Amino acid sequence: GLYDGYLAEQWRELDKMAKEVLLTATPVDGEKEAKEKFMQDLEAVCQKVEPTAKLIPFGSIVTGFATRGSDIDCVFTSNTDSALQNDKITEPETPFDRHDELVTQLQESGYNAQLLTRTRVPIIKLVRPATPDVPDSVSCDIGFNNFLAIHNTRLLRTYAACDERLVQMVLFIKWWAKRRHINSPYRGTLSSYGYALLIVHYLINIAQPPVLPNLQLFHPPATQTSTELQYEHNGNVCNIWYLKDTSTLPRSANKASIGELLRGFFEYYAFTFRWQNDVVSIRTAGGILTKMEKNWCAARSRPGGREEGQVWEVKDRVDVQHRYLLAIEDPFETTHNVARTCTFNGVGRIKSELKRAMYLIKSRDPGHHRLRTELFEEA
Template sequence: MDQEDILDTSQLSFDGDFDDQVQEILQFVRLTADRVEELQLIFNNLEDALQQLAPGCQVIPFGSIVTGLGIKTSDVDCHIVLPPNIAPTIRHVTGARNILKRYYRTFAQVIAITAAKVPIVKFIHIPTNCQCDVNFQSPIGVHNSQLIALLLHWDKRALPLAVLIKYWSKVYKFTGTNLMANYSLILMLIFYLQTLNILPSVYDLQKYMPPYFVENWNAAFDSTTYNNSNTSDLSLYELMGGFFTYYSTFNYQQNVISPYLGRVITKKALEDLSTLPEELSLYKDHVLSGICVKIRMESRICLQDPFQHSKNCTVAIYERLAHKIISLFKFASKKYEEESPSSFLKSIFTEDPCIEQLPSPPPKHQRPGNTGQKVEKVPVIQNRIHKNNPKKAKRNLQNSFNNWFAQNNKNLRGNIKST
């Protein structure tokens, strides 16, 4: 199923009550058990091929396949665990690319992206027609996925709620490449459920566990004890509406979303190390010792990573995208207030939210006190382009100047006429 098929919500009937509609959506978008089993072939083929590069290496999947959030358009992410005492290098990335290209009946469109912060190999697995990203250097994604999997299976309402919200974000096109990361959106949901005491904080999962450091951060957590003291009897419908309402009124200007703490922390407290809560002592020590810098909080939405406390997971979300996301939260919250439970899902998945666009920034070359008309600069750059042909350069410069002069005269006449 291609991307456009799964995002075509006109294929959904939205018949029955809220719970019936939830089941229809989940069946429409989620990976089937057979498909998940089929994807195991990717890991087997990849591991077999990479033995030529590093005998004894292992392929560890992470991401939506591990967390249970896989939908029919999901890609697959893998981390390659090299044998002991072998440090990953760029050579492993380029070497993997060269090896996989030899298996042209199994792997297609194989490329190595070596300039990225975490270098990866990308390819399409032909037997399953699935895109896969492979890294050698960063195992943190494996631990993140295991944490999210635990939390989404902690309460029976969490996983279906997460799939619904992930799918909703795809319909309105605000998660994905160069947009908000799916990981960030799910962390926001986890945090919301933590505030209701439905899910535990990551700090609570770590405090009785021996630390296990990955890339200088403690990635240990207790996955065996389910001391769920939650007494919330909110329905899936109420939790979904509550999620939208919570983030439509959240104070983004002052506060940071912290799934590690399971509660809001102010930007001011994170900035001033002397006011940090005791739970963030590792972050404080890392900043003071120079292991990391302070978390960047200039983005409109600030979300602290549950393991890497100096990382703002939403730092790359630009202002217009943040405005769109928050506006969509407000749209869905309004529908929750206005619509009946049986009409709610259809309204938020099919209606136009009519998001008000942010005003455009003022022209860069606007003179103080003028009428706001944009005035073009004389494009003297033409003189440099044609420096080897003086006559052509002079002619181009004169034509450009004439056009600029005529346009400004036209603007001036318009301004005078309107006064």
């Protein structure tokens, strides 16, 4: 009826906008190559300090979720023979500890490198300056022994390979979240990784029929070795198995356009998802756990230092952040809340942005003028 007509029109308009956003948001030609070249040059400098050094990229450069000018994430490894044999990633027995020496070498080689030591694990920060071919400067983080990030990056990359609509949705939502200033874990909102997990949950469990299968629910073949099943991190055993060869899976029966899926995403998180009680858990059948069953309800204090993500915390401060106002379980490190960076105000802003987006999507002014001009308006 009439309502279906309105809906279809909203989908169409969002779909058009998504195509335009993808053109603007995707990295400029040669950006990926320039970032990879930058990493290779860095790796060569690292090898002056540690001949077996390798820099392994993770994050959006690998998943395909990179937007124009997005940062480079990589992990420093050494003794790679044992660490990276046949693609299996395990922590080296003697972790690299000459961080100061490495930073000095990088500085002597002309890089503006900085070592962050107030963090739980050390991090080296550098910037690739803008060049005529890549007009945005790009920041680069080198982490150490953050191997779980390589695994979860590969999980996301495998999901991206299942259906091209995942990448398109992530780019759209990241672009929107950046413009609306709700994508800064340093300032109380959610990381890109967190938004990606929200989208994966939506595509596995909420969109009907599902757009993505749950790759962590397939049974591992009996031939899997233990390093492919489990990984010990911070004293916790993480189940890292997921289906890696997706070439034999059938295509999704869901033929929805990006516009339809985007509207569904906004509607679900604006009105249906129970922020108070629910935990997004992409590894679980159904995709939702409760804060109660995860014991993520109470306020908690934690020693300061740097979390795995990008968050600075003042040492020894009891932080209301850890009330876990928004809860997104990491797919492998299940004790880890990816949304722990969200403050009370931050979650409030994310929710009101989702509602604002729905309001704009539904507004029926001629030519969808408000949606077009206001959805991506810089907040």
